Amino acid sequence: MYSIKIFFGDWRKSMTDKERDLITDLSKCDFKPMNRYFMDLAEKNRNKTKEEKQKLKEANEAIINRTSGPLSGRGEHPKMGKLKKRIEAEDVIINCSKDSKIPQPPPGHKWKEVRHVNTVTWLASWTENVQNQVKYVMLNPSSKLKGEKDWQKYETARKLAKSIDKIRREYQQDWKSKEMKIRQRAVALYFIDKLALRAGNEKDEDQADTVGCCSLRVEHIELHEEKDDKNFVVVFDFLGKDSIRYYNEVPVEKRVFKNLQLFMENKKGSDDLFDRLNTQIMNKHLNELMEGLTAKVFRTYNASWTLQQQLDLLTNEDDTVAEKILSYNRANRAVAILCNHQRSVPKGHEKSMEKLKEKIEAKKDLIKDGERQVKDAQRDAKHGSVKEKMILDKKKKMLQRLKEQLTKLEIQETDRDENKTIALGTSKLNYLDPRISVAWCKKYDVPIEKIYNKTQRDKFRWAIDMAGPEYRF
DNA sequence: GTGTAGACTTAGTAGGTTTATG
DNA sequence: CATAAACCTACTAAGTCTACAC
The missing domain is CATH 3.90.15.10 (Topoisomerase I; Chain A, domain 3)
Incomplete structure (x- = not known):
């Protein structure tokens, strides 16, 4: 309620005199037609081609670039709902080297300042009006x-x-x-x-x-x-x-x-x-x-140490790759719990768990059926011909595959449920020495792609290049 | 010491895109 | 091929920590 008041106050400030006379009470504003309009629009856009969607996206981005929304802080933020001012070139400081190609402001605009300071890493900055904080454009995590x-x-x-x-x-x-x-x-x-x-x-x-x-x-x-x-x-x-x-x-x-x-x-x-x-x-x-020791170093140290300990404890040499990855995720999870990295329960979690359970039951039925078939085939093959032996072999292989699929599903089930309120990404990205993970992958013959996606591999390139068993933590 | 600005890291979410499955 | 789920990326808020003024 508080934030709505703040928002309305800020909104009124940005109105024209005429609007200000007309719109005096937020509770009398009916946004339903507006909502309906956009819902209809979204419905129409759903059926468009890829190119058309791309165009729309670009057009929308252009609009977003010209406007700003209310601050949506997290938790009970006293300034929630305050309107953020839109940023113009006149607010922006550019920082680049003297001999580089200096980026041009949009036509008719000027940068607030262009400076050449090589003791900081940011490329552009401006001050955000709600909290009066300096904001920066910085390099990508994959940069050198x-x-x-x-x-x-x-x-x-x-x-x-x-x-x-x-x-x-x-x-x-x-x-x-x-x-x-x-x-x-x-x-x-x-x-x-x-x-x-x-x-x-x-x-x-x-x-x-x-x-x-x-x-x-x-x-x-x-x-x-x-x-x-x-x-x-x-x-x-x-x-x-x-x-x-x-x-x-x-x-x-x-x-x-x-x-x-x-x-x-x-x-x-x-x-x-x-x-x-x-x-x-x-x-x-x-x-x-x-x-170089500060408080946050303890978080990094304890997170990485815990990962190493848990990996040692949980990984079995002769497990399948899927089982090894479950172990890795569990070690990762132990760290996330230590660092209190949480997330909201994904929507539809309950339903998706039920579906998974159904799938598991169905798979079990198939396995039972498969076992019966193998038995029959065994009887036939005992005194049978080459052909019947081949059938037995096929059935056996089929059964084996079904069983593998079942374990995979069961692993998925535990993994998903254990993970429902825990966010693994933050620790993986910010707390776990990647050399531990890379060394583990090498030791247990797990492809790195199973642990890190493309972006992560880019970010951790420095570690992937150097890691070996000597980088145990 | 205390207060503040500035620079940089760490954080969760929304929502689009890709992939898996039947 | 359709659907659902997983995956991924962009976004930007919210921390940590240092430097500097008083």
């Missing part, structure tokens, strides 16, 4: 520059792998520190490491209320001396990035538990859990422990 950055990121994570034992010992020691600030830092770091929580920068009032580790409030955790036969359980329940809910019941060391009790003493639910801590303090400390 981004590839190099990606490689660096995983190199830092591998470096952390080497000092993680020491770092863990150290923060465990700090749980006992006399200084409150250090204790808080040590407990927060434990969460970042163990639970792969995000750093948790402070946010403005005009953004959705979401938190990460350093910005956790007292109301986001519950302490239980005992829960479901486990001792010292912390229950996390908060909205993280993109307002995705993080819920986790975690048994922790007694010392952590006691510290949390201490941090919560005499505080309201809306108070900061770590009142002596923020991300700058955390990252400054981390950088002293290891060059």
Whole structure:
């Protein structure tokens, strides 16, 4: 409701005087004819040829380029519905090298500025009006520059792998520190490491209320001396990035538990859990422990480490390729769960599961029938001729194929159901050192195409070129 | 220290396109 | 060939982190 008000306010600002006089109440606006018009149009367009559709698409893109819609932020965004201003050449800064061909603005327009700065990577930028943020045009992930950055990121994570034992010992020691600030830092770091929580920068009032580790409030955790036969359980329940809910019941060391009790003493639910801590303090400390270390490196490290562990645990040498891929997806899934990468249940999931079950039943019936046929053929072939033996052979092969199809379906069933609320893409693209996956493919003789699609192979070209067993994580 | 702008990475969704299946 | 499902891409919001001013 709030966002509708904002939208209407912004819409009125963009109206002509005449329109403003006429349109004073959004609830009196009837958009149904408009909706009907576009539905009809869509219906008509459905039957058009490929070329016609392409043309329409281009025409629509041109319209979209000239207009802008309301902001649709995620979660309870205070500015939801505010109208975004359309961007003109006059808003855009171009950044390119001096000796390059400078792109031309549309006829009758001028760029805001053309600069030649080689310490940044963006090609164009402008400021978006709703949140007053700078937006950029940047290079594709498959570019050499981004590839190099990606490689660096995983190199830092591998470096952390080497000092993680020491770092863990150290923060465990700090749980006992006399200084409150250090204790808080040590407990927060434990969460970042163990639970792969995000750093948790402070946010403005005009953004959705979401938190990460350093910005956790007292109301986001519950302490239980005992829960479901486990001792010292912390229950996390908060909205993280993109307002995705993080819920986790975690048994922790007694010392952590006691510290949390201490941090919560005499505080309201809306108070900061770590009142002596923020991300700058955390990252400054981390950088002293290891060059290049920041909070997010722990997420990368733990994600890649988990993938390697799970792959080792789940893959069997003599499995079929389909079974190996299921194992890979399960390892990937373990990482997605760790990083809390969620998605909404795909629409029609329930129905598609039912259909799959029906298919499986049908296949089982076919197999039963096939077994009967093989038996009959065996009897015929016992004293029979060459021809009858050939029939038996055929039937046996048929049965074998049916059985393979059944396992494939069953694998599909588990895979789909286990995946219904979990998004694998984000971890695959941003957290898993591709060299682990490539090395695994080589070891178990799985074609890389089964793991990475074309875009992904382009992005990870740097890893595909170099990876071998030495890149185990 | 604290606040803010700028640069860059990480995130989920919509919806079109390709592929599988019967 | 039709349909359904899987796959893929574009989009852009929402994080992280650094640098710099005060």
